[in-house]
Amino acid sequence: MAVLVVTGTGTEIGKTVTTAAVAALALDAGRRVAVLKPAQTGVAPGDPGDVDEVARLAGPVTRSELARYPEPLAPDTAARRCGLPPVGPREVAEEAARLAAGHDLVLVEGAGGLLVRLDAAGHTLADAALAMRAAGLPAEVLAVAPAGLGTLNGAALTAEALRARGLPLLGLVVGSWPADPDLAARCNLADLPAVTGAPLLGALPAGCAASGGPGFLSAARAGLSPRLGGTWDASAFTAAHAAPLPAPAG
16 A cells, blocks of 8 residues: 655646556556545536546546635635635545555645645645654655746755655656757756755656547656656656757857
């Protein structure tokens, strides 16, 4: 049994696609997979949420969503504005433990970044991960980051926040690697591990979530490292995309 908490350096950077890619590879390996979304925001009742998108892309995962709020805001703000109760770390840990009892892998996908508030007390996804570990679940964190300029600060802050809380950062995944990466994206392949102290575990190609099934499974396998069930090689990928140094002045 493994529990992987998927967070990000921000929102709309590929957390759900990364969660789906990890799930697809685990399912293909014959593992029983559950996906937990503690707080889904910005989705109306009855509409498909992130766990449904993971199932569309990856296949038959067990889906769990603890709360849903209609406005696309931080969970605490969204809950307060619509008058619904928030979700706290204890509820997340309890549901993760329930799912872990019957599955080989539980993926817990956060909303936004690591320190986005879940409730009025200021609890965050980091607190939920701590509650899981206190309950005996071997929870590790996988951070998803964007490819380009501006990603290093958010990644470094996420890693620092995890270290301060004693939470293990398994590694980082670039959630959407562009077909034509710019200079910053190329340099970030080497700089992300340097500023976080954690390995780069994948770079999923932009647009790979257009369809599920075999095509998505192939993209997941090629875009994630063996630690996550794929074949992606960080050293080879970084070397292949290395930016040439500018010519010396004069």
